[in-house]
Amino acid sequence: MNTKDKIYVAGHTGMVGSAIVRELRKQGYTNIITRTHKELDLCRQSEVEAFFANEKPEYVFIAAAKVGGIRENIECPADLLYINLIINANIMKAAHTTGVKKLIVLGSSCIYPVDIGQPMTEKDFLSGKPEPTNEGYAIGKIAAIELCKMYKRQYKDPFISCMPTNIYGENDNFDLNASHVIPAMIRKFHEAKANKLEEIILWGTGTPLREFLYVDDLAAACVFLMNNYEDEEHINIGTGEEISIMDLAHVIKDIVGYTGTLYFDNTKPDGSLRKLLDSKKIHELGWKHKTNLLEGITASYKWFLEKY
Template sequence: MNKDSRIYVAGHNGMVGSALLRRLVSHGYRHLIARSRQELDLLDQRAVSRFFAEENIDVVLLAAAKVGGINANLTQPASFLYENLVIESNVIHAAFASGTPKLVFFGSSCIYPKYCPQPIKEDYLLTSGFEQTNEAYAIAKIAGLKLCEAYNRQHGTRYISVMPTNLYGPNDNYDLQNGHVLAALIRKTHEAKLAGLRSVSVWGSGSPRREFLHVDDLASAVLALLDADHVEGVFNIGYGRDISIADLAYLVCDVVGFSGSLDFDSSKPDGTPRKLLDASKLTGLGWSPTISLRDGIAATYADFTEKMQRTGYASA
């Protein structure tokens, strides 16, 4: 990949896509291509095929997806399965048909079995059953991964699939119903602080352990993969350490400045007991994360408060 490569970032308005754009711009890439959903509906196969035929794209970063936390996955399984299957199928096939030489497909650590040996290696995929709360999303992401593998095997492409751990950072979704755990905790504790509340309710028992990676570290990992020679296949991308949801919640309270108590609602599902990725395949290429969890949460909180001040989002 060189500075004149024509790079299409699918999903550029999302947390991952916007981080990729920031990284590419800061590294001097000059021909970045982005389309909003209004400009290009990735669910429309004909529109996607026409777009690729016209744009002469060298690299695709397929970060577009329907995403959400446990509640969104539980209540919208058909939408998660259908939309993600269609988006990835349309983009991956159109990239191949138009001769695009490089593609990175963004999956998720939720593709791995519920009760997986820890840390989780890429080889553990499909060795046992899924976590039911995100089964539809996991199946869709596995299908995208397998589609990339199939094109590599049948047509000699070098498409890459990356499986990030739990992500957070600027431009996250802070919605309390559909957002991921860290972003939701930031909003909950901030609003509780402003309202003078004595306690905040946290979904689940607090015992599950999760690994969190700042989205800017993910972007740096992707560029490292694209710059590596003769790389294809599946790569985990993780921070290397995990934390219990309870300890995460207390850390968020400390960063936000909320001094009340936390009430863990054990009637709500916990999801997978633990998810810690083995990213040694990637770190063996020379990459490592640089943003600590506390520093990353502080930066994300600053992003949230700026968004709140600009839009009134958090007071709704």
């Protein structure tokens, strides 16, 4: 990409999209196009096609998505499947029709099969079924990754896709009914501290292992891939480091300054027991994360305090 190329970031108000915009501006890109949901409904094909025909973006980052934590994944599978499927299909079709120079689609590590070896390589994709509590979201994202490949295979479109690990950071969703584990714990511990609660109950056993990537590092990876990656196969983006949910809880507890007792409700689901990406491929290309977990969670909590 050249710094004056017209770049469209879909989903710029979300955590990942806003980080990509920040990273692009940081690197000197000046011609960035964005639209809010009120200005452009990505679920409506006619609106998306009209937008691409009028604006003719040269590069496209698809960061728009409907996401949620384990509770929303269980309760809203149809919404998660439909919205993620239709957003990606509409954007890719319009990008194909108008001849964009390059497009990147973001998947998620949770769409890998539940019962495979660790760490998960790109070759493990579609080798089994996703974790049942995550099925709706996973199938929507699987379809997006495959559609990206098929446009490249059939039409030679310059579309690429990536598979990030669990993301957290600035502009995260702190809604306790829809958030992922890090923002949910930050808010829960902060409110328990403010209300002087003596104990907190968390879902599951605390034993599952998770890998986390700070959102600004993901944004840097996406810009890096747009400039350095061409293959049909998606590419993993992770740190190669993991932590148990129980240990994570104690890290966040210390950062927030909550002094009460933690209890884990083992009658609630754990989700996948382990989800570690093999990110050797992107590391060999020259990208690596810069933010460690302690720094990232501290920055996330600072943002939470400023914005909430």
